[in-house]
Every structure is written in C-alpha cells, then in structure tokens.
Amino acid sequence: MKFCSHCGSDQLRFDVPEGDNRPRYWCPACQIIHYQNPKIVVGSLPVWEGRILLCKRSIQPRAGYWTLPAGFMENGETLQEGAIRETWEEACATVNLTDLYTVFNLPHIYQVYMFFLGELADGRYGVGEESSDVGLFLPKEIPWDELAFPTVTRTLRFYLQDLATGEFPIRVQDIAPLGTPEP
Amino acid sequence: MKFCSHCGSDQLRFDVPEGDNRPRYWCPACQIIHYQNPKIVVGSLPVWEGRILLCKRSIQPRAGYWTLPAGFMENGETLQEGAIRETWEEACATVNLTDLYTVFNLPHIYQVYMFFLGELADGRYGVGEESSDVGLFLPKEIPWDELAFPTVTRTLRFYLQDLATGEFPIRVQDIAPLGTPEP
Ligand SMILES: [Zn+2]
Ligand SMILES: [Zn+2]
Missing domain, CATH: 3.90.79.10 (Nucleoside Triphosphate Pyrophosphohydrolase)
Structure with missing residues (x-):
C-alpha cells in the first residue's frame, strides 16, 4: 500500500494511530485508517x-x-x-x-x-x-x-x-x- | 475506493476484469486488482x-x-x-x-x-x-x-x-x- 485509496496522498504512514493499539496504514492527509484483516x-x-x-x-x-x-x-x-x-x-x-x-x-x-x-x-x-x-x-x-x-x-x-x-x-x-x- | 493504493491513479474502474467473473475495483494504469473480501x-x-x-x-x-x-x-x-x-x-x-x-x-x-x-x-x-x-x-x-x-x-x-x-x-x-x- 503506497497511496491513500481515499485521497490519493503518497504520505501514508504505518504506525499506531492515535487511540488505537496496533500499527496500521493510515493517512495523515485525510485521517483515514486503512484496516487490513484476515x-x-x-x-x-x-x-x-x-x-x-x-x-x-x-x-x-x-x-x-x-x-x-x-x-x-x-x-x-x-x-x-x-x-x-x-x-x-x-x-x-x-x-x-x-x-x-x-x-x-x-x-x-x-x-x-x-x-x-x-x-x-x-x-x-x-x-x-x-x-x-x-x-x-x-x-x-x-x-x-x-x-x-x-x-x-x-x-x-x-x-x-x-x-x-x-x-x-x-x-x-x-x-x-x-x-x-x-x- | 477512489485512488489506486498501488500507483495513485484516480482512474479506478469497477467492473469485471479480464479473466475474472465478478466486478472488482481495478486499475487500468498499473493493472492491479483491488480484491475485497468478507x-x-x-x-x-x-x-x-x-x-x-x-x-x-x-x-x-x-x-x-x-x-x-x-x-x-x-x-x-x-x-x-x-x-x-x-x-x-x-x-x-x-x-x-x-x-x-x-x-x-x-x-x-x-x-x-x-x-x-x-x-x-x-x-x-x-x-x-x-x-x-x-x-x-x-x-x-x-x-x-x-x-x-x-x-x-x-x-x-x-x-x-x-x-x-x-x-x-x-x-x-x-x-x-x-x-x-x-x-
Ligand atoms: Zn488520505
Ligand atoms: Zn494503479
């Protein structure tokens, strides 16, 4: 995952979002968390x-x-x-x-x-x-x-x-x- | 899903990719299929x-x-x-x-x-x-x-x-x- 599928930003991060307890892909530009599940x-x-x-x-x-x-x-x-x-x-x-x-x-x-x-x-x-x-x-x-x-x-x-x-x-x-x- | 998470293209399509049998989000720019599952x-x-x-x-x-x-x-x-x-x-x-x-x-x-x-x-x-x-x-x-x-x-x-x-x-x-x- 290199780009935000919601806003197109290429500044995705992979770390623990605020209020969460495990690393996720998330987008500082639009604040969307890209959950991935089994x-x-x-x-x-x-x-x-x-x-x-x-x-x-x-x-x-x-x-x-x-x-x-x-x-x-x-x-x-x-x-x-x-x-x-x-x-x-x-x-x-x-x-x-x-x-x-x-x-x-x-x-x-x-x-x-x-x-x-x-x-x-x-x-x-x-x-x-x-x-x-x-x-x-x-x-x-x-x-x-x-x-x-x-x-x-x-x-x-x-x-x-x-x-x-x-x-x-x-x-x-x-x-x-x-x-x-x-x- | 508005942007390709692989290449950032905003030209995503939602239809049946070649060789598939059901509609998916896929990217004509980089050919990636974005599967979504339960x-x-x-x-x-x-x-x-x-x-x-x-x-x-x-x-x-x-x-x-x-x-x-x-x-x-x-x-x-x-x-x-x-x-x-x-x-x-x-x-x-x-x-x-x-x-x-x-x-x-x-x-x-x-x-x-x-x-x-x-x-x-x-x-x-x-x-x-x-x-x-x-x-x-x-x-x-x-x-x-x-x-x-x-x-x-x-x-x-x-x-x-x-x-x-x-x-x-x-x-x-x-x-x-x-x-x-x-x-
Ligand atoms: Zn975003
Ligand atoms: Zn693409």
Whole structure:
C-alpha cells in the first residue's frame, strides 16, 4: 500500500494511530485508517460413492499438487455459497454440503480456512479453470506426498479417521508456517 | 475506493476484469486488482458461576445496547486469540475458551461472525474502552430487548437451550439483513 485509496496522498504512514493499539496504514492527509484483516478460504470435501474429489492445481502456489476445491470467500456470499462456487469453478462439480468440518488458523499468512463435508450431486465433474486434472480417489489412492496444502492433508486425514467411527466432529486447529514439521 | 493504493491513479474502474467473473475495483494504469473480501468478527460467551458476561456498548453502532464481547479479527492472530483479545478490551476480563459454538453468515454486510464458549479465568471484569457498563447476568436476567445484534441474541438463545441438555453443538447459520423478522 503506497497511496491513500481515499485521497490519493503518497504520505501514508504505518504506525499506531492515535487511540488505537496496533500499527496500521493510515493517512495523515485525510485521517483515514486503512484496516487490513484476515481472509477466509472456503472449500469442500466432496464425496461420491466412497471416493473423494481432488483437483490438481494448474496455478501457483503449488501448481501440480492436489487439493480439495477451495478458494477465497467473496463479498456477498455465505461460507457455504463460497465452498459450492469453488467446487464448481475448480472441478465443474455440484456439491451438496452437509456440515462444517475443519477450521484452521493460519495467522502467519492472515488466513482462516474452513472446509465443509459434502456429496457430489450426481457424480459428474470436469477439469475447472484453475485445475489441470480432477479425479475421484478411494482413501487408499490419496496422493499424500502430492497434496498442495497442510489444510488439505489434515482435513483428509481427519476424514479417514472419522470414516472408521462414522462421527465427523468439527476440528478447529492452528497451522504453523511452511517448513514447520507437521505433527 | 477512489485512488489506486498501488500507483495513485484516480482512474479506478469497477467492473469485471479480464479473466475474472465478478466486478472488482481495478486499475487500468498499473493493472492491479483491488480484491475485497468478507471480514471475520470473533467473540466469546464468557461464563462465571452460571452467569453470562455482557457488555453495554458505548460506541456506534448500537450504542447503549448489550453485547457479548466481539470485534474484528486482526491480521496475525488466530480466531481464539481474537476472541480473547476482544474480551479483554471490552470487559477487562480474561476468558479461557473451550469450543467454537456459533458461526453466522451475514452476506449483506460482508461479515462472518464466530463465537467461542468460554469461562472467565477468575470472575474479574471491568468496563473496557468500548463499553459503558459490563455485568454478569443469570439466564433469567438477560436483557433480551436490549441486545445489540441478532448474532448475540441467537448465540444466547442457543446457549440457554443447550444448558438444558448439557450438549453444546456448533451452529452454522445465516442472518438476514436488519429489518427482516427473526425466525
Ligand atoms: Zn488520505
Ligand atoms: Zn494503479
């Protein structure tokens, strides 16, 4: 952020505004504070006849790696609408969501991930815009070494655990910066 | 948003950028797209010896009405850290969180609310910066007609329901624009 989006001034400051308690971008010219807040990434774990839908990413970051369909929540939509939209965009698939399943804090990159469980509406899918391949995987076929993000790895790992019991409790967890070993 | 925060241009446009599928603020001069995404409001439902901590708001919106401690999640913190911080700022109280309890979509104002259950650490509290009064309320004392937000009303209502059973399952719900009758 180099210019004030409100008045165009190039004299933005980044320090603690008066009456606040943490550094912000703010504009001495027009006094506007430019708040920045974490973003939500929403996704789904779509299942069809015991198989899980995964998408091979065609874009950075992590191009060539497999992911559950997920992406940034947009203004004007609900969490569920976002998860459904991302599943459509990345896998050309219609998913019927059931429950919220995993919530991950990624404070180092200012993100919160939220995955919903779901079922494909009709088993159909295709290769969406940001994917180079899409497929349905049996649990034993999941490409663990080629998963794109720890949020995906954990969500899939919980799902396989929970399949054994048939109970799918929500998990709220933190994820450490990349390079930190997964527990 | 009137000026590009990247290059200072005053020729920002608001329409669908090439390769995108929804209108955004973007800058023809430097080609930057200014994404805007929903914000997370985090809060807690702090309990002490069967009483619930509520704060009377001293700031707009809804000054003079009672709320659970809650506010915008900040960059660099987890959901839980945000809920704990807000409880400290608004009620000078230390809360030990247990479980995520309610998640509300407010798509019309681009927000997602998330409340955690918690217990006060030591029963102590005070009147924080954005409050004019803070108190502990027995269930029968809750000022239902003076609550600030439907997210607070619903969270409290679920909590009282769940007290009867001792089970506190997570709720994920939508909240309609103000003026829409509460179900
Ligand atoms: Zn300015
Ligand atoms: Zn620009």
